[in-house]
Amino acid sequence: KDRIIFLHEATDISFFKPDSTPEKKMIVSVGNYARDFQTLIDASTGLATEVVLATKLITPLQKKILPEHVHAEHLDSEGVLQAYKEAQIAVVSLNTKDTYFDSVGTLALGEAMAMGKALIVTYTKSMESYIEDGVSGMFVKGKSVEEMKTALQKLLDDEGLRQRLGARAQEFALKNLDPEVFAKGLVDFLKTRIL
Numbered sequence: 001k002d003r004i005i006f007l008h009e010a011t012d013i014s015f016f017k018p019d020s021t022p023e024k025k026m027i028v029s030v031g032n033y034a035r036d037f038q039t040l041i042d043a044s045t046g047l048a049t050e051v052v053l054a055t056k057l058i059t060p061l062q063k064k065i066l067p068e069h070v071h072a073e074h075l076d077s078e079g080v081l082q083a084y085k086e087a088q089i090a091v092v093s094l095n096t097k098d099t100y101f102d103s104v105g106t107l108a109l110g111e112a113m114a115m116g117k118a119l120i121v122t123y124t125k126s127m128e129s130y131i132e133d134g135v136s137g138m139f140v141k142g143k144s145v146e147e148m149k150t151a152l153q154k155l156l157d158d159e160g161l162r163q164r165l166g167a168r169a170q171e172f173a174l175k176n177l178d179p180e181v182f183a184k185g186l187v188d189f190l191k192t193r194i195l
Contacts, residue, residue: 009107011177012114018115033104084115091120093122121137
C-alpha cells in the first residue's frame with residue numbers, strides 16, 4: 001500500500017479560469033471518449049436551453065438530425081474555454097459502469113471545476129474522488145434520462161445553487177488540480193522511493 005499514491009489529474013488552472021463573460025441559458029458537455037451525449041440530449045429536450053457538445057464524436061450525418069437546441073462541434077482549446085465561460089451548467093455524462101475506476105472524464109471535469117461551473121456528473125468510483133454530491137456537483141445514475149432531467153431543471157431554476165456548487169468546485173480545483181500540486185505530490189512520493 002505504501003507503494004501506491006493517488007494524484008488527481010492536473011488542470012491548467014491559469015488557462016481555465018472564469019472572467020466577466022455573461023452566462024447564457026446554456027449547458028456544455030466536453031469530451032471524446034466514453035461519453036453518453038444521448039442521455040443529455042434526451043434530458044435537455046423541452047427545457048428551453050441550448051446544449052453545446054464540444055466533441056469530435058458526432059458525425060456530420062448525426063449533426064443533421066440533432067434536435068434544434070443541440071449544437072455539436074469539435075472546438076479548439078479557445079473554443080472550449082469560451083463555451084465554459086458562457087455556460088450555466090457543465091455536464092460530464094459518461095457511458096460507463098458506476099463501478100468504473102478509470103479516470104475517463106476527469107480532464108473535462110477538472111476544466112469545468114476550474115471554471116467554477118455547476119456540474120452534473122455521471123456517478124463512477126473515480127468521480128467520487130473529485131465530486132462531493134450536492135456540495136461541489138451533482139451525481140446522476142448512468143443513462144438515467146429522468147435523473148439527468150431533474151438535475152438540469154433544478155440547476156436551471158436555482159441560480160444560488162449553481163453559484164454554490166460552482167464555487168465549491170472551483171475551490172477544489174484550485175486546491176487539488178493545479179499542475180504544481182500534482183508535480184509536488186509526485187516528487188514527494190519519488191523522494192520516499194529513491195532516498
